[in-house]
Amino acid sequence: MMAQMQRTVRPGWWRLGDLLRQLARRLPGVGPLSKNSPSSDALESAARAALRPVVPSGDFREALRNNLSFAAQGKMAGLSVECPKPFRQGIILGLSAGLLAATIATLVVVLRSRLSHSEG
Amino acid sequence: MTDQDDKKWVEAAKKDPSAFSELYERYVDRIYNYIYYRVSNVHDAEDLTSRTFYRALSHLQAYKDRGIPFSAWLYRIAHNLIVNWHRDRGRRPVVALDGLVLKSRLSECPEDVAEYQDDTRLLREGMRKLDPIRQELLVLKFSQGLSNAEIGEIMGRSEGAIKSLYHRTLLALRKELAKKGLHIE
Numbered sequence: 001m002m003a004q005m006q007r008t009v010r011p012g013w014w015r016l017g018d019l020l021r022q023l024a025r026r027l028p029g030v031g032p033l034s035k036n037s038p039s040s041d042a043l044e045s046a047a048r049a050a051l052r053p054v055v056p057s058g059d060f061r062e063a064l065r066n067n068l069s070f071a072a073q074g075k076m077a078g079l080s081v082e083c084p085k086p087f088r089q090g091i092i093l094g095l096s097a098g099l100l101a102a103t104i105a106t107l108v109v110v111l112r113s114r115l116s117h118s119e120g
Numbered sequence: 121m122t123d124q125d126d127k128k129w130v131e132a133a134k135k136d137p138s139a140f141s142e143l144y145e146r147y148v149d150r151i152y153n154y155i156y157y158r159v160s161n162v163h164d165a166e167d168l169t170s171r172t173f174y175r176a177l178s179h180l181q182a183y184k185d186r187g188i189p190f191s192a193w194l195y196r197i198a199h200n201l202i203v204n205w206h207r208d209r210g211r212r213p214v215v216a217l218d219g220l221v222l223k224s225r226l227s228e229c230p231e232d233v234a235e236y237q238d239d240t241r242l243l244r245e246g247m248r249k250l251d252p253i254r255q256e257l258l259v260l261k262f263s264q265g266l267s268n269a270e271i272g273e274i275m276g277r278s279e280g281a282i283k284s285l286y287h288r289t290l291l292a293l294r295k296e297l298a299k300k301g302l303h304i305e
Contacts, residue, residue: 047258050262051258053153056149069141
């Protein structure tokens, strides 16, 4: 009797289990996104591929290593560590070039005026 | 690369700054990678990576291991510089869209490659729509391969909070992708 009841009920439970599994597959947005969810695994894999690790160029690595080593030596000597700022170097170079050009132009004007005075 | 090793090298670098080069070698790739995906271009990534290491070298004496590993301290320096960088430019932090490499897919047919490229572009665009904290979490999780506990140390949150934020981020990302017609199943 019991065995017959079990044989009758078991397929029903299995069918219900199947139905619930199908329902869960069709409603991926329902409930917390669990680690085991196949769709969350797919999204994680896609995100991992999209954010693939990148590395800095060899030249950059080498240059920064040398600069830091130089700064470390300076620190040992009691100097403060400061990141070199490219725009500051540009300003200094620009000012130097401008100053040089102005000096040359002044010299040229002065020399010409003296020449014209001596000729006159 | 363990926290114990880092501690040893940090103590050495406090006495002799030239030992800092070992810490640099350990972390330069990771810090660059983290910054790159937050600022979207190589030039600024290099500039901010330099500043991160200069600042770390300069402030190393002030660093004390009070439960925060050296790596998390370094990431926080980078994070603060990135925040300042975005603030100065008045821009919202974004995930980099360039630098797409079709690794191991070049042998496949052109249609597949184009589809893969398109999906990746949509995925990154979807990430850009997320708020900066969620973008940061995705970069730390996927590009850096860090655990929730490690991310918590960097972002100053508990492991549980990161786990919860991560689940919400995936849901938000899925929603953004659905708007663009991309369904990852």
